[in-house]
Amino acid sequence: MQRTSAFLRLHQSLKSSATIYQKTTNSLSTPDLDQKLASMWVLVNYISSGGRRPKKKIYHRVHELDRAMDLQKKPSLILQLKLIIQSQKNQCLLLRDLEKEVGFVQKWNFMAVIEKYTSIFHVGGGNRTPPYVRLTEKADKIAREEAEAWELMEPILVKNLRKLLMMSVDCRLPLEKIEFIQAELGLPDDFDQSLLPKYPEFFSVKDFNGKAYLHLENWDSSLAVTAREERLALDGILTSVGHSKKVRISKDGNYLGPYAFKMNFPAGFRPNVSYLEQIERWQKMEFPSPYLNARRFEIADPKARKRVVAVLHELLSLTMEKRMTSARLDVFHSEYLLPSKLLLCLIKHHGIFYITNKGARSTVFLKEGYDGSNLIEKCPMLLFNSKFVALSGRGEAISCNDMPSSKIVS
Incomplete structure (x- = not known):
């Protein structure tokens, strides 16, 4: 009863304030007054509902x-x-x-x-x-010694360029988009003149709809292996499929399986049992390879949505520092059929990716590429x-x- 009386007094007080405000402010237009009153009623309705305020969703910093x-x-x-x-x-x-x-x-x-x-x-x-x-x-x-470093980099750059083209839906990418991420890939400024002509068996530049595209000349199935699969093979997980005992997912979200991703939740994140069960089902779910044509799959299929995560994982794995600005990731929607709400996808899988607003532009990290603040593997x-x-x-x-x-x- 005391709580109801308090709500009624607050309601009456707000109505009285609105009446006084209407009488004393002749210059205020009717739409503005309606908007103020509406905001007051939102407050009253919210308080009188008796429901608890929903928890604010927090994006934990790393x-x-x-x-x-x-x-x-x-x-x-x-x-x-x-x-x-x-x-x-x-x-x-x-x-x-x-x-x-x-x-x-x-x-x-x-x-x-x-x-x-x-x-x-x-x-x-x-x-x-x-x-x-x-x-x-x-x-x-x-x-x-920089010249020697570039000699060691060249086969790495050629391999990564081929893998980028193999993942795209038509095995081709606009040259201007590759130039947009050349710093992340480690490519030189004049790669179209100094690097591409040296490998005509792999690359060709052709005009398509008035725009220069880099085309893949031949498909190499030995390259159609993701960095995630290479890590699992190195850990002996892929070779032990079908022989391993049943294991449950741990509290950190990690699961030993051929379709699992390495998880690293923020220190302040405390997943409940329901969340961990969802993660376990997701980690066990098989999905198509990022190197299969994305047009073959329905985007609404959960397996196709998990494949998108694998594509983003592989794209970041091909960069020198396992990170890329969000603006640069965003330009490859059509070539890799990425989701329209890319930012939400990255945030949802915060155990795999991390978005920071430090620096001039927001940057997406592949978490498993780092030990604290240090990059684990460095190119020449x-x-x-x-x-x-x-x-x-x-x-x-x-x-x-x-x-x-x-x-x-x-």
């Missing part, structure tokens, strides 16, 4: 992966300045020309890097010579970059998103 984005800032500046210096005629950059290269605002960030990391950058010049910056002797010696180019940046005394992760592209040296 601070280690957020930190991975922060750790890339200084190394990316160091690598970009290295490339600018190497592009100069005499391998040295006049400080007065720095603003012309990077802009007025960014110039001061680079000046701070030059001043701080004297083990990498040497500033010279005198009375008659304008100040300039060049690489130190030790930094220049390590920089020469990332190993070279780490070695170069280590001259500064820094051991943080290096991102290819803000990293300048280089050319493959034959």
